[in-house]
Amino acid sequence: MPISRRDMIVAGLLSLATFPSKAVATTAEVLTFDTLYESFGVLGLKFSAQVLALKGKPVSISGYMAPPLRAESDFFVLTKNPLSICPFCQSDADWPLDIMVVYLSEASPLVTAGAKVMVSGILDIGSFIDPDSGFVSQLRVRNASYRKA
Amino acid sequence: MKLSTSLIASLIGLGLAVPASAQVIYPLNRAEILAGSKFDLKVEFPVVVGRDKVSVTLNGVDAVKALGGTLEFVDKEDGQDASSYLLRNVTIEKAGSYSLEVKAGDVSSKVNWTVFDTPKGKIAKNVILFIGDGMSVAQRTAARMLSKGIEEGKYKGDLAMDDMPYMALVSTSGSDSVVTDSANSMSAYTSGHKTCVNALGVYCSRAKSNLDHPRVETISELVKRKQGLSVGVVTNSEIEDATPAGMVSHTRKRADYNDIVRMFYDVKPDIIMGGGSPNFLPKATLGSKRTDEDNYIEKFKSEGYSFVSTATEMRAASQGGATKILGLFSTGNVDGAYDQKFKKGTTGKFPDQPDLAEQTKIAIDALSKNEKGFVLMVESSRIDKYAHSLDWERSVYDTILLDNAVQVAKDYAAKHGDTLVIVVADHTHMVGIIGTYNDDLPGTTPREHLETYQNSKFPDYKPDANGYPETVDLKRRLAFSFGSYPDHCFDAKPHLDGEFAPAAAGPVKGTYVANETYCTPGSVKVVGNLPTDANSGVHSADDVILTAMGPGSEMFHGRLDNTFVFRAMTTALGLAKN
Numbered sequence: 001m002p003i004s005r006r007d008m009i010v011a012g013l014l015s016l017a018t019f020p021s022k023a024v025a026t027t028a029e030v031l032t033f034d035t036l037y038e039s040f041g042v043l044g045l046k047f048s049a050q051v052l053a054l055k056g057k058p059v060s061i062s063g064y065m066a067p068p069l070r071a072e073s074d075f076f077v078l079t080k081n082p083l084s085i086c087p088f089c090q091s092d093a094d095w096p097l098d099i100m101v102v103y104l105s106e107a108s109p110l111v112t113a114g115a116k117v118m119v120s121g122i123l124d125i126g127s128f129i130d131p132d133s134g135f136v137s138q139l140r141v142r143n144a145s146y147r148k149a
Numbered sequence: 150m151k152l153s154t155s156l157i158a159s160l161i162g163l164g165l166a167v168p169a170s171a172q173v174i175y176p177l178n179r180a181e182i183l184a185g186s187k188f189d190l191k192v193e194f195p196v197v198v199g200r201d202k203v204s205v206t207l208n209g210v211d212a213v214k215a216l217g218g219t220l221e222f223v224d225k226e227d228g229q230d231a232s233s234y235l236l237r238n239v240t241i242e243k244a245g246s247y248s249l250e251v252k253a254g255d256v257s258s259k260v261n262w263t264v265f266d267t268p269k270g271k272i273a274k275n276v277i278l279f280i281g282d283g284m285s286v287a288q289r290t291a292a293r294m295l296s297k298g299i300e301e302g303k304y305k306g307d308l309a310m311d312d313m314p315y316m317a318l319v320s321t322s323g324s325d326s327v328v329t330d331s332a333n334s335m336s337a338y339t340s341g342h343k344t345c346v347n348a349l350g351v352y353c354s355r356a357k358s359n360l361d362h363p364r365v366e367t368i369s370e371l372v373k374r375k376q377g378l379s380v381g382v383v384t385n386s387e388i389e390d391a392t393p394a395g396m397v398s399h400t401r402k403r404a405d406y407n408d409i410v411r412m413f414y415d416v417k418p419d420i421i422m423g424g425g426s427p428n429f430l431p432k433a434t435l436g437s438k439r440t441d442e443d444n445y446i447e448k449f450k451s452e453g454y455s456f457v458s459t460a461t462e463m464r465a466a467s468q469g470g471a472t473k474i475l476g477l478f479s480t481g482n483v484d485g486a487y488d489q490k491f492k493k494g495t496t497g498k499f500p501d502q503p504d505l506a507e508q509t510k511i512a513i514d515a516l517s518k519n520e521k522g523f524v525l526m527v528e529s530s531r532i533d534k535y536a537h538s539l540d541w542e543r544s545v546y547d548t549i550l551l552d553n554a555v556q557v558a559k560d561y562a563a564k565h566g567d568t569l570v571i572v573v574a575d576h577t578h579m580v581g582i583i584g585t586y587n588d589d590l591p592g593t594t595p596r597e598h599l600e601t602y603q604n605s606k607f608p609d610y611k612p613d614a615n616g617y618p619e620t621v622d623l624k625r626r627l628a629f630s631f632g633s634y635p636d637h638c639f640d641a642k643p644h645l646d647g648e649f650a651p652a653a654a655g656p657v658k659g660t661y662v663a664n665e666t667y668c669t670p671g672s673v674k675v676v677g678n679l680p681t682d683a684n685s686g687v688h689s690a691d692d693v694i695l696t697a698m699g700p701g702s703e704m705f706h707g708r709l710d711n712t713f714v715f716r717a718m719t720t721a722l723g724l725a726k727n
Contacts, residue, residue, distance in 0.1 A: 040498050042426040042458040042477050043446070045436035066654070082653040082664065097427065097436050097480055115656075127432065138435050 028058040028120050033080035033098055036139065045097060047125060051139070059141065060120040061100060062149045065110065074107040075130065078119055078141075101130070101137035102144050118149040171195045171258075172251055175352040175363040177324060178260040181341055181712060183267075184244045184725040186371060188342075189363035190216060191354055192234040192251050197225060204252040205234055212236060212249065227357040237364070244725070265716060271376075271723035273700040274522035274567035277513075277558045278338070278718065279310070280392050281551045282331055283533025283544075284574035286694065287581050291541070291629055292548035296616030299607050309556040310572040313696040317705040319714065320692050321576045325353065327690045331533065332403040334575035334711055335395030340365040341715030349391065349409075350399035359401040360408065368715065369396045369416050371724055372524050378722075379472070379519040380418040381512040385483035385505055385547075386530030387425025388413070392575065396526055406438065410445050417452065419472060420512045420525070422503070424479035426458070436480065449475045459501035467511045472518050474511075478502045485531040486546040490617055493647055505529060506553035506615075513561050522567075524718075527554050536578040537685040539637065540649040541629035542621045549616045562699055569701045569721045573714060574693035578686055579632030586641045588624045593671045595641035599628055621645075635683045636663040640672035652677075652684040 031051070038046045066077040078100040102119050121144025129136050173193040182188060190212065192205060200222045207215040216239035226233040234251075241247065244266035250259045281288070289308065293299075297306035323333040325345035332349050336342070342365045345353040351362035372378040384393045389406040397416040398409050406428040413421060427438035429445040450456055454473040455466040466474050479499050488494030489502060496502070509527050516523035529551035535544035555572055562568040584605035586598045600606070608625045610618040621643045628641070637651030652661035661684040663674055679687060695714070697705045701721025704713075719725070 040436075040480070042480060042499075044430055044434040047435065082650070136432070136438075136440065 028060040029054055031059050031061040031123070033061070033063060033100075036098060036100075040098070045138075047139075051123070051125065054123045055125050057123060058120065059123045060118055061141065062116060062118045063100065065115060065117050065146075066095075066099075072107055072109050074104040075133070075135075076102050076104075076110055077135075078102050078117070099137070099139070101128075101135065101140045102146065103140060103142045105143045105145060116149040117146045119144050119146045121145065172253070172256060173354070174249055174251060174258060174260045175354055176260070176262060176342060176365070177352065180260070180262045181716060182241060182262055182264045183341060183371070183716070183719050184264050185240050185242050185375070186341075186719075186724075187238050187240055187364075187366040189352075189365070190234075190236040190239055190249070191352070191363040193226070193355055194232045194234075194253055196232070197230050198232045198253045200224075202254050203232075203234060204250075206250050207241075208247055209250075216241065226355070229355075231355075235363075265720075265725070267720045267723045267725040269720065269723065270726060271721075272567075273569040273721035275517070275524070275565065276569045276571070276718050276722060277525045277527065277562075278714075279551060279555055279558070279570070279572040280335070280338075280526065280528040281310075281532050281548060281572065281574045282386075282392055282528055282530045283536045283576060283578050283688065284529075284548055284551070284693070285536075285577035285580050285689075285691065287629065288532055288536070288541075288545055288548040289694070290582060291545045291627055292552060294608075294627065295545055295610045295618050295621075296549045296552070296612045298610070298612070308552045309559055310552055310696050313570070313572070313698040313702070315697045315702045315705045317695045317697075318692040318708040319573060319695045319711050320708060321711050322690055328688050329576050329690070330391065330403075330688065331575050332391035332395065335392045337711040338573075338575070338714045339367045339369070339395045341712045341719070343710070343712055347403050348401050349395050349403055350397075351401055353401060356401075359405055360399070362399075362401045364399045367396060367398075367416075368524060368718060369418055371719070372722065373416070375724055376722065377519075377521050379420075379516040379521075379523040380416070381420035381516050381523065381525035381527075382413075382418045382422070383420060383505070383508050383512050383525070384423040384528040384530050385485065385550075386423060386528065386534070387428075387482055388421060388423030388477065389425050389428055390423075390482075390530060392528045392530060393423055393526070407440060410439075411443075414445060414448055419519075419523075420474050420476075420515055421449075421454075422463075422474065422476035422478070422508050422512070424477065424481055424483045426477040426480050429477060446475070446477075460503040460507070461501055463503055463508070463511060467514055472515050474515060476503070476508075482531065482534065485535065485543050486550040486617060487543045487621075488648070490546070490613075491645070493645075504553075505550050506557050509554040509557040513558070517561075517565075522722075524722075525558075527551075527558075529554065532574075533576075533578070535648065536580060536631070537687075538649050539631050539634055539651050539686055540644055541580070541627075541631070542643045543648060545629070546617055553615060559698070567700060569697065569699040569718065571695065571697045571702070571705075571714065571718070573695040575711075576688045577691040577693055579689040579691075581630050581632070582627055583630045584628045585625050586628050594673050595639060596673075598641060600625075631686050633679055633686045633689070634675065635661050635677040635679050635681075635685060637675055637677070638663050638665075638668040638672040639675050640667065640669065642671075654684075655681070657681075 063078040121141035124140040175191045205212040218236040218239045221235040223233040323329045389409040430437035431442045431444045454475040455471040457463045484494035531547045584601040635652040653664040655662035660681040704717040
């Protein structure tokens with residue numbers, strides 16, 4: 001099917017909507033899943049000094065978008081590795097511990113499930129229960145945008 | 150046949166008889182119940198019925214009189230237009246055949262139960278039950294080949310689990326389906342009742358709450374209540390996972406990890422060892438998976454448990470004479486034998502995880518201090534998990550791991566002849582050994598390297614002192630084949646650096662595609678034979694092998710239902726007597 005000029009404009013607008021604003025992109029500090037925690041043990045985790053220092057500040061981090069709950073949402077889970085949850089060998093609640101919850105600045109189509117993405121936004125830490133899903137998170141990127149990495 | 154409630158109501162309105170199947174009675178027809186064990190009787194009516202219109206009798210006697218207990222008659226269960234009759238925590242003390250008959254107006258139904266005695270009294274002081282999760286015949290054969298060796302068609306040795314006097318085939322289907330899961334099958338072993346997929350210690354009724362279904366008593370509860378025995382639960386999965394949970398739990402849904410931790414605390418097995426610490430930590434702790442502020446590590450400690458999180462701490466607790474140990478060695482599953490040997494998996498984060506055989510020794514040391522005896526369940530859980538991920542080498546290393554633990558129990562039983570030892574799987578996977586792969590053959594793809602029949606020469610695995618091959622990366626190695634799989638890329642080579650992850654989430658929500666990481670030169674893309682929402686292999690319904698030794702083991706022969714494992718254990722322990 002030929003792509004009309006109108007489709008291209010719409011596509012361009014959509015991709016603009018999912019890219020970080022220039023201000024965030026230029027000042028964001030890059031985080032990696034390997035440096036989120038200072039310690040990771042049976043009795044719990046401790047955030048790294050870098051994470052604690054970046055609370056409330058712009059960050060970017062790359063990871064994999066976990067299969068989303070809905071096709072279009074302002075919420076998804078970012079994981080270190082592509083997720084393949086086994087329904088019977090593990091419970092559906094069995095997320096890895098080192099996950100990042102992403103709140104997008106606006107609801108967007110989550111078309112990249114399973115793909116590597118780069119997320120940019122404001123780092124937020126501390127226990128938070130998502131009012132819609134009840135999902136408990138400790139580490140979030142808010143006011144976020146993402147692009148395929 | 151299913152009838153809608155409205156249709157049934159119309160039939161009743163017309164004065165027509167409704168099929169007996171319209172009423173459901175738990176325990177189900179043909180249930181075998183240990184005399185004196187507790188269970189919940191539930192009758193579900195398809196419509197609202199008046200209490201005064203209902204008659205429930207056990208061998209002709211009103212059920213409340215015959216069974217005792219307090220009747221809960223629910224006019225509208227969970228707000229639905231359907232009534233239920235519930236008698237919780239009842240027992241039948243006398244062995245025999247029982248008929249439970251229900252009448253509501255013109256509608257009636259009936260189930261028959263067998264209540265069994267344990268006529269020999271207590272002939273075994275201790276029971277050690279080993280579960281090889283998902284262990285099928287092929288893993289056993291491969292474990293023997295890798296750890297003992299084979300020459301001119303004869304093995305150079307037996308597995309510890311092979312060398313037992315009694316063997317049986319055990320059938321594993323549940324009350325709801327041909328293919329079972331680890332919850333349902335463990336529930337059969339620990340309660341003697343078949344139930345449905347995902348359920349533990351309950352029948353699957355129509356109750357909405359996972360915790361409201363009709364319960365049956367588990368062996369842990371029974372031996373503590375009736376004989377004051379000690380109980381141990383040792384696994385290398387998360388301790389909340391289905392098999393260990395089956396020792397203590399009553400829930401419709403195995404994924405309810407936080408409830409399962411509470412149930413461990415309620416039953417208080419003396420030895421609790423596995424992974425899965427996050428569900429013990431209060432919500433405020435970073436890394437917790439609880440939704441409340443309960444700190445179950447502190448709760449167990451206040452009940453006299455030594456808490457340990459490494460193999461070193463476990464040994465110290467044992468040497469200090471601890472009789473109650475809570476050991477949580479990982480936030481997830483404990484690493485399997487392959488990853489522990491080669492320092493892969495999560496060994497970087499958790500460098501001092503214990504070995505199942507040593508845990509078995511430490512558990513027996515602690516539990517055997519109880520002069521009345523003990524029941525110990527030891528599970529090698531990742532035989533199954535690695536079979537799900539089509540990673541046969543890791544699955545077989547964990548079969549060898551199980552066998553090393555079995556040897557520890559046999560050594561104990563050799564000195565303590567009053568110990569019944571049982572080794573059994575809970576279900577199978579569709580696996581088989583079809584020959585060998587030989588990298589020296591021309592070509593690059595797996596089928597070009599496959600040797601079958603007379604060309605499948607004995608591979609030269611070199612086991613270490615614990616039976617684990619020093620390497621699985623041989624030019625000629627076993628061709629161990631999986632019969633159910635998602636889309637994946639297959640190169641017939643071992644995954645030396647990490648567990649195989651055959652599929653990854655696909656672009657269409659809820660579907661999985663081949664994990665591109667493995668789609669390298671020499672691999673072939675295999676189109677899955679499972680529905681696209683499967684990301685790993687599935688269980689199969691084939692019978693499993695059980696071997697046993699010690700007093701009561703002679704009950705195991707021929708083909709048995711999985712519920713019979715409970716019957717044999719309780720018979721050996723004489724649990725019908727007080």
